[in-house]
Each structure stands twice: as C-alpha cells, then as structure tokens.
Amino acid sequence: MPIQLTEAALNRMHAFLARNPDAVGVRFGIRKTGCSGYAYTVDLARAVAENDQVFDQDGIRVLVDAEALPYVEGTEIDFKRHGLNASFVFRNPNATGECGCGESFTVDSPA
Structure with missing residues (x-):
C-alpha cells in the first residue's frame, strides 16, 4: 500500500470519521508552502474526485x-500526543x- 497508517493514526481517523458520517474518507495531500516547499494536508473527503487514488486500510479510505x-x-502516517498538543506525524x-x-x-522532482 502506498500510504500506511499506524494504529494510532487509524484510531484517530476512525474517531474523527465517526463524528462526520457524511465523509467518504480522509484526503491526504500536499500544498506548496512553508520554508521547505511543501506541507502535508489531512482533511475530510466529502467525495471521490476523478483523479483520486483510493487506498483502504482497516476500514479507512485514504484519498490521494x-x-x-x-x-x-x-x-507512513502516525498520530502523536505531546502534552496538550496532538498531531499527525509523517514519515515520507x-x-x-x-x-x-x-x-x-x-x-x-518525482520521476
């Protein structure tokens, strides 16, 4: 699978999607920004777009x-808690x- 979710990320996404039943999955992507060029994005996916690649892992649909x-x-997408802060962590x-x-x-530049 091109995108892997750790157990912590799966649990976080399951909980988030349970509160948003109209979502079809989680959209993972990038946007140009920051001091190094790109930033990761993780959002609810309301629909599958024509150019989306869809990956399923343990009931979570990841759209890219x-x-x-x-x-x-x-x-690999992980989810970490540090004191009061919590966020997804990416190993790319x-x-x-x-x-x-x-x-x-x-x-x-990708091939």
Whole structure:
C-alpha cells in the first residue's frame, strides 16, 4: 500500500470519521508552502474526485490526488500526543529535507 497508517493514526481517523458520517474518507495531500516547499494536508473527503487514488486500510479510505501521489507514495502516517498538543506525524521516504519545525518538506522532482 502506498500510504500506511499506524494504529494510532487509524484510531484517530476512525474517531474523527465517526463524528462526520457524511465523509467518504480522509484526503491526504500536499500544498506548496512553508520554508521547505511543501506541507502535508489531512482533511475530510466529502467525495471521490476523478483523479483520486483510493487506498483502504482497516476500514479507512485514504484519498490521494494522482498529482500528489509521487510526492507522498510510501508515507507512513502516525498520530502523536505531546502534552496538550496532538498531531499527525509523517514519515515520507521521498522527502529530501525538512524545515526545523517539521511542518514542511522538500523532495526532488518525482520521476
């Protein structure tokens, strides 16, 4: 599977989707921003778009735009709590660099 979810990420997404029954899954992608070039996005998916790649893991549908897939293929998504803060954590084998805050990353041009 090109995108892997840890047990913690699965639990978080199951809970979030249970509160949003009209969502068809979770949309994972990227946007240009930050000091390193790209930032990850994780949002509710309200519909499957024509160019989406859809991956299922333990009842969670992860939708990734086909244009973003080369940048995130093979990424493991985890969910971590640090005191009062909680966030998704990404282990992307395509990332060639990250900013100091860990919120943005760079990649070489995908093949």
